[in-house]
Amino acid sequence: MKTFSFHNRDSDETADHILEFLYDKIEKKKQGSLDSLKKLFKNVSEIELTEILETMSSEGLISIKNEEVLLIDNGTKRAELLVRGHRLAQRLMVDVLGISPENANNVAHYMEHVLDAETLDAISAFMGYPEFSPDGKPIPHTSGKKIFTIRPILCKLSDMEIGAYGTIRYIQNPVDSLSQFGILPGEMIRLVQKRPSFILEMGSTTIAIDSAFAMDIYVHQKSK
Numbered sequence: 001m002k003t004f005s006f007h008n009r010d011s012d013e014t015a016d017h018i019l020e021f022l023y024d025k026i027e028k029k030k031q032g033s034l035d036s037l038k039k040l041f042k043n044v045s046e047i048e049l050t051e052i053l054e055t056m057s058s059e060g061l062i063s064i065k066n067e068e069v070l071l072i073d074n075g076t077k078r079a080e081l082l083v084r085g086h087r088l089a090q091r092l093m094v095d096v097l098g099i100s101p102e103n104a105n106n107v108a109h110y111m112e113h114v115l116d117a118e119t120l121d122a123i124s125a126f127m128g129y130p131e132f133s134p135d136g137k138p139i140p141h142t143s144g145k146k147i148f149t150i151r152p153i154l155c156k157l158s159d160m161e162i163g164a165y166g167t168i169r170y171i172q173n174p175v176d177s178l179s180q181f182g183i184l185p186g187e188m189i190r191l192v193q194k195r196p197s198f199i200l201e202m203g204s205t206t207i208a209i210d211s212a213f214a215m216d217i218y219v220h221q222k223s224k
């Protein structure tokens with residue numbers, strides 16, 4: 001979903017990164033100056049950068065006053081979408097795919113440009129509406145409020161209903177003591193009891209696990 005029209009993809013990405021940079025400044029309660037943008041985008045020529053900034057200004061994304069660059073209207077909306085995309089992509093890669101936080105951060109800089117609001121809401125729902133990125137930054141909600149109309153697809157084992165079936169989708173801190181019992185992503189389980197300890201059925205096996213582990217196991221819950 002692009003709200004502005006640049007002639008090539010590199011300019012689009014530069015424009016997106018300018019918006020992200022300005023959003024980051026706002027989070028730090030600072031302002032972005034033309035000078036800091038020139039320093040940040042050393043790989044873009046000054047002529048090209050000026051052209052991009054002028055186009056962004058005419059599109060109502062930014063305003064430039066006395067060497068300060070400010071996010072406005074559509075620019076703020078686009079920046080929120082990009083930052084939401086970046087931080088949700090990080091969460092998805094780190095938590096579900098097991099990618100290192102550094103690599104996830106790099107890849108998220110590419111993914112953020114193509115993730116639209118609907119996809120982001122679906123990722124958020126899939127992840128159980130995370131509030132923070134893996135590096136602890138708040139994930140913006142572009143609608144200004146949380147969307148709770150979609151039921152989260154994954155829930156913690158500790159939040160499952162007793163008697164319900166579910167498929168394990170991911171384990172936050174995988175430990176040998178779980179995998180030795182065959183508690184692994186892809187396995188179908190049934191929750192038998194929660195107290196005094198968690199008891200699961202997997203096929204014909206019954207397994208008791210510590211409640212601390214039940215907080216780390218994410219399940220796609222099916223009906224009883």
Ligand SMILES: [Zn+2]
Pocket residue numbers: 017020086108109110112
């Ligand atoms: Zn980025």
